[in-house]
Amino acid sequence: MKGFSLALTFLAAVVVSGCTVHQTEAPPLTGPSELALSIAMSASPDTLISGGLQQSSVSLQARDASGAPKANQSFLLYTTVDGVPTAYGTLTTDKITTGSDGRATAIYTMPKFTPFDAGTPSRVVAIQAVSTGTDYATAVQHSVQLLVVPPAVPAGVTGSPTASVTSSTTSAKVGQLVSFNAAGSLAAPGSSIVYYYWNFGDNLLNEEHGSDASHAFASAGTFTVICGVQDEQGRTGSTFKTIVVTN
Numbered sequence: 001m002k003g004f005s006l007a008l009t010f011l012a013a014v015v016v017s018g019c020t021v022h023q024t025e026a027p028p029l030t031g032p033s034e035l036a037l038s039i040a041m042s043a044s045p046d047t048l049i050s051g052g053l054q055q056s057s058v059s060l061q062a063r064d065a066s067g068a069p070k071a072n073q074s075f076l077l078y079t080t081v082d083g084v085p086t087a088y089g090t091l092t093t094d095k096i097t098t099g100s101d102g103r104a105t106a107i108y109t110m111p112k113f114t115p116f117d118a119g120t121p122s123r124v125v126a127i128q129a130v131s132t133g134t135d136y137a138t139a140v141q142h143s144v145q146l147l148v149v150p151p152a153v154p155a156g157v158t159g160s161p162t163a164s165v166t167s168s169t170t171s172a173k174v175g176q177l178v179s180f181n182a183a184g185s186l187a188a189p190g191s192s193i194v195y196y197y198w199n200f201g202d203n204l205l206n207e208e209h210g211s212d213a214s215h216a217f218a219s220a221g222t223f224t225v226i227c228g229v230q231d232e233q234g235r236t237g238s239t240f241k242t243i244v245v246t247n
Contacts, residue, residue, distance in 0.1 A: 037070060038063040041129060041144040048110045050151040055109050058091075058127050058144060062102045069102025075129040077106055080143075082124055084221035086203045089125065089148065095132070110148050116197045116228030116238040119153035123224075159188040163239040165227040172245050174220055180213045185229045185237070197228030197238070217245040 040061045048054055058077075062070040074097045081088045089111045096104035108127060126143045164184035172178050180198070187193045198208040200215045201223035208215075217223060223245060228238040 039142045041142055043144045043146050047147045049149040050113055055107055056146055058108050059105045062098045071098055071100045073098045074132040078128050080126045082222050084219055113150050115236050116226055117150045120150050120224055120240050122147055122149045157235055160235040161187040161193055161229045161231050161237040163227050163229045163237040165239055165241055167241050170243055174247050175216050177214050177216050182227045183211045187231050191231045193229045194232050195230040199226040201225055220245050220247050
């Protein structure tokens with residue numbers, strides 16, 4: 001009877017004090033909508049060589065938390081070169097949506113190279129995919145890498161000019177103006193250089209056509225600056241310089 005009396009006493013205290021016990025509900029889940037997605041990307045082939053295979057099939061597979069294919073999931077696509085967002089080559093589409101099998105594909109085509117690009121370093125191109133409908137600041141980026149190989153230096157043509165370039169620095173800051181000079185380039189005896197070609201490697205518009213040039217890089221990264229020369233007979237020569245840009 002003692003235990004029963006104690007229980008009555010506790011119940012009376014609860015009634016008098018007006019206490020009510022509420023069930024605590026767990027807060028709703030928050031975060032990007034792709035929280036439960038599993039994404040895998042691949043590219044075939046993953047090496048593209050000028051004069052050889054020049055297209056790659058980029059495939060994305062999406063699965064939900066249970067491992068089942070995730071249909072109707074959209075992704076934005078873009079390219080980066082050596083980690084820098086750059087429009088390098090082309091994609092058949094900039095947005096893909098998975099089908100009932102959870103798969104989506106796009107075709108990447110390597111850029112068209114000029115004769116001045118011959119012999120320049122290969123580029124690591126990443127195809128980036130970002131799920132749409134997420135918070136951009138927290139969206140997870142997925143990627144697959146390809147190696148893009150420019151054309152090799154062709155057999156020398158007798159009388160071709162020789163390109164030479166110097167730069168004010170090879171280590172620049174974002175927004176810093178870097179000066180380049182190709183006045184040391186030489187044409188064959190009896191010929192002259194009539195055209196200078198400049199490519200700063202960041203896909204930004206430039207109107208430089210003289211023996212000297214200047215350029216400010218808008219983002220951090222490692223850039224291959226190409227200088228090409230052409231004589232009055234159409235014979236060409238080129239060289240390049242690597243510029244490392246930091247914030």
